[in-house]
């Protein structure tokens with residue numbers, strides 16, 4: 001069968017990463033799956049969904065994000081059973097480190113919010129940290145939070161499981177098919193222009209990750225998000241020594257150990273002054289990350305780095321994702337702005353997107369995530385301060 005098989009659908013989703021595929025999956029449970037088309041100009045896992053660190057955490061500042069993450073953890077816990085692909089979701093926890101009194105206040109504040117949502121988070125004094133990560137040099141650490149039900153997942157089987165489920169249900173997923181334009185008439189979406197011709201649809205979902213601003217621009221909308229390059233690396237495999245994902249508030253450094261023994265991690269670098277474009281890896285990152293490894297876990301000093309790679313975060317202005325119908329264009333739905341956290345928030349936030357696409361009321365406060373929150377003068381908007389790492 002040629003895909004797309006038809007020239008009209010009810011819903012077209014732009015982007016076949018974890019956000020687009022999970023949105024299609026939730027939709028397919030409530031409408032005719034054959035009326036859904038997912039378009040992607042690349043290949044499965046070519047975007048950030050195949051390039052991330054697989055961290056899944058529920059330690060957040062805003063209630064909305066904690067709830068989305070908590071629901072996602074439940075979905076990932078049962079993913080292998082429900083989708084027939086095992087993403088090796090390992091709940092070894094997340095350890096957030098504070099290096100100053102100011103940072104401990106941030107952690108205490110977050111701890112209260114997370115605890116009030118029923119999650120078993122603990123505050124650790126420096127002398128208690130060794131019980132969680134014995135190899136960590138905690139001499140300059142002032143405090144930490146630890147949530148043992150956070151974890152790490154392998155992204156690829158999630159994408160394969162979703163693709164398999166969608167194909168079994170009859171949803172069309174067309175890779176190597178670009179979206180080059182959005183058809184609009186009288187303030188309403190009419191479909192998309194693809195590299196293979198026009199496709200009509202009354203509802204279009206912008207799930208293009210780091211390229212979502214380009215899709216918004218095609219629809220004549222001012223872009224809300226901004227792509228930022230993020231680098232990551234993996235060491236040679238080591239005997240298991242690290243249970244949780246370790247994160248620092250100051251640098252956004254994060255690292256965990258995979259089931260194969262590699263230590264995988266990254267940190268926040270400012271690439272804005274670089275003349276390089278596209279996805280690249282820099283020597284500066286290798287140096288900075290090596291320094292962080294040596295500072296935090298001295299025994300990593302002699303370990304070899306095997307590979308590094310990069311991808312785009314899709315950053316929103318307030319650290320919260322952008323979900324829902326765009327107020328300026330009927331039928332055009334945003335599902336983007338996930339920054340470095342789209343994989344962990346995908347299962348639950350796309351359930352919200354699917355509800356909105358189907359005209360149902362979302363069960364998340366729309367003021368937190370709606371695209372309309374950036375228009376007008378909503379001076380006391382929430383900001384997710386823990387959108388780091």
Ligand SMILES: Cc1cc2nc3c(=O)[nH]c(=O)nc-3n(C[C@H](O)[C@H](O)[C@H](O)COP(=O)(O)OP(=O)(O)OC[C@H]3O[C@@H](n4cnc5c(N)ncnc54)[C@H](O)[C@@H]3O)c2cc1C
Pocket residue numbers: 014015016017018019020039040041042043045046047048049050051052053054055056177178179180207208209210211230231232266309310311312313314335336338339340341342343344345
């Ligand atoms: C290095 C790195 C580490 C990360 N670590 C984590 C982590 O530990 N935990 C976590 O939760 N998240 C992490 N993230 C973020 C996470 O990977 C993303 O938020 C998530 O994968 C976004 O999924 P997506 O489907 O929106 O985007 P993508 O997976 O990027 O998919 C977007 C798709 O849109 C397609 N597209 C773009 N333009 C067009 C067009 N014109 N026509 C058709 N198709 C188009 C692209 O080909 C792409 O496949 C990390 C990201 C990076 C880069």
